[in-house]
Amino acid sequence: MKLNITPRAADLQYAIRDIVVAARKYQKRTGEKPLYLNIGDPIAYDWRTPQYMVDAMCKAAQDGWHGYSPSEGEEILRVAAAEKEKRVNGITVDPNRMIVTAGVSEAIQFLTGALIDVGSEFLLPGPSYPPYISYVKFFGGKPIAYRTIEEDDWNPDTEDLRSKITDKTVAILIINPNNPTGSVYNEKILREIVAIAGEYDLPLISDEIYDQLTYDEAQTPMVRIAGDIPVIGFNGVSKVYLAPGWRVGYAYFHDSNGELDQLYDAMIRQARVRICLNATAQIASATALRGEGDYLTETMRRMRKRRDLIHKRLNEIDSISTRLPEAAFYIMPKIDLRGRWKDDTEFVLDVLESTGVVFVPGSGFGIEYGSGHFRSVFLPPPDTIEEAMNRLDGFMGKR
Ligand SMILES: Cc1ncc(COP(=O)(O)O)c(C=O)c1O
Known part of the structure; x- marks a missing residue:
């Protein structure tokens, strides 16, 4: 054949x-x-995985969470995620503009599926978590790496980033804290990136899946410093909550005038096609995110x-x-x-x-x-x- x-x-x-x-x-x-x-x-x-989470998973199964759930995710989880972002990162995100995904991995797939066309350029940190590179290519786009400087604790080189923006650039990705380098980006540099995004009218994608796993300096959540620059933030329970097998992540959309409405729509349409996420894991994740993280x-x-x-x-x-x-x-x-x-x-x-x-x-x-x-x-x-x-x-x- x-x-x-x-x-x-x-x-x-x-x-x-x-x-x-x-x-x-x-x-x-x-x-x-x-x-x-x-x-x-x-x-x-x-x-x-912390015991209170394992107990929550068992309880969710016992309580009968075995049906389909909404494509954007269970409300209880979206609300818990918004509360966690407030409590831990001091940012306000709207649970009604959030999509629960099968890990941040699926959020990456939906985002690139929505943003990348043939020839689109996507700015990402070099080195970068590989699926961003793979999905951008999969959808016909070009991953364009901006330099992060090893000698400067792998902080982004903002001049290099700026020099790589073209009329085909669709977004700027920040992974902070970073995989693979373990870097926590300097706030001043992040503010420079926000300014560049504003200058070129580009949205920022901020992958903050390692937010609470810092050793000394806390990470700066992008939404906290972004002002009215649109930010799509990614987070989930895989790393900080020690539950990668649950496959629960979420994407939130921060803007001032609905600039991200179309993107949200293009991503939720993809979410509908795949129906929904595992319901028990969603309910248990709500409990996980409500925990104090002792x-x-x-x-x-x-x-x-x-x-x-x-x-x-x-x-x-x-x-x-x-x-x-x-x-x-x-x-x-x-x-x-x-x-x-x-x-x-x-x-x-x-x-x-x-x-x-x-x-x-x-x-x-x-x-x-x-x-x-x-x-x-x-x-x-x-x-x-x-x-x-x-x-x-x-x-x-x-x-
Ligand atoms: C930066 C980053 N984003 C996303 C992911 C994927 O996480 P998830 O398990 O939520 O799909 C990883 C996993 O290693 C990662 O390092």
């Missing part, structure tokens, strides 16, 4: 999971389980130890250097390839084949600014991090 697969699907990539194919081959060949440091899923390691203090205390450990160990290894992440659970070290490897992908595959440790090639987060790096999570327990670093150290010593 002849199947006509579209190039847009055949060429889709997601570096964070693509590397797992190579890891499985390694396991088959050696019989050894790889040490996975590629996926930002706390539950894959020794973190557990578990977070302990979570961040343990996470900080792991961050400090991996940061110290990586910087002690020959040819590897890295900044200290200010948030989340990712670190993005630079490798001095010195002709030993063609690029970061070859490096990551060599590390995997030789040591069984799984990282993600930096170029998977955008060729221009991710190359020459790799990304690791520091979610595993300290002894696993030590083991991975011992193996990496031994490997670098032999190369």
Whole structure:
């Protein structure tokens, strides 16, 4: 049978999971389980979803939340999300202009489905969380990376951003706190980005899924400083609430004169086509978001130890250097390839084949600014991090 697969699907990539194919081959060949440091899923390691949330999930199931729900999401969840944004981030968002999505991932799909046409340009941070790059390409657009400066704790280079705006640019994406760099953007720089958006009449997309996972400085929510510049904000329960498998995220729309009405409409139409989100998870997520987040203090205390450990160990290894992440659970070290490897992908595959440790090639987060790096999570327990670093150290010593 002849199947006509579209190039847009055949060429889709997601570096964070693509590397797992190579890891499985390694396991088959050696019989050894790889040490996975590629996926930002706390539950894959020794973190557990807070008990009050697990109880809420059980109760929602017992209470019979097994039907369809509204395409924009259950009202109780949208109200809880708006309350959380007020309590935690000090911003006012309208629960009636919010769409509950299957994780922020689906919000990315709806947003790009609504905004990207053939030839559209979408400004995103370099390096960037890969699905933004993939979906923009999928819909025929061009992801245009603006530089973030490693030496300046990976803050955006606003001059570079400005220089990349053209008449095809449709939006500016900010991921703050950032995946993959762990950076928390400086408020002054964010204000410059707001000013640029105003000057060129562009909406801001602000992915704040790591908002409460900062180590020292709090993150600046975009809506708080945006004034009358339209902002589409993304958040959810995957990271801060340690429940990525629930697949609950939300998008809110902030504007002053209904400038985002059409975008909301174009996204809700897509939401209707997919009917709705899992109802039990929505009800449980409302309880999650209403919680005071007592578990977070302990979570961040343990996470900080792991961050400090991996940061110290990586910087002690020959040819590897890295900044200290200010948030989340990712670190993005630079490798001095010195002709030993063609690029970061070859490096990551060599590390995997030789040591069984799984990282993600930096170029998977955008060729221009991710190359020459790799990304690791520091979610595993300290002894696993030590083991991975011992193996990496031994490997670098032999190369
Ligand atoms: C910046 C960023 N946005 C969105 C997502 C996707 O999250 P979700 O589980 O809500 O789909 C991730 C996941 O790693 C992420 O790092």
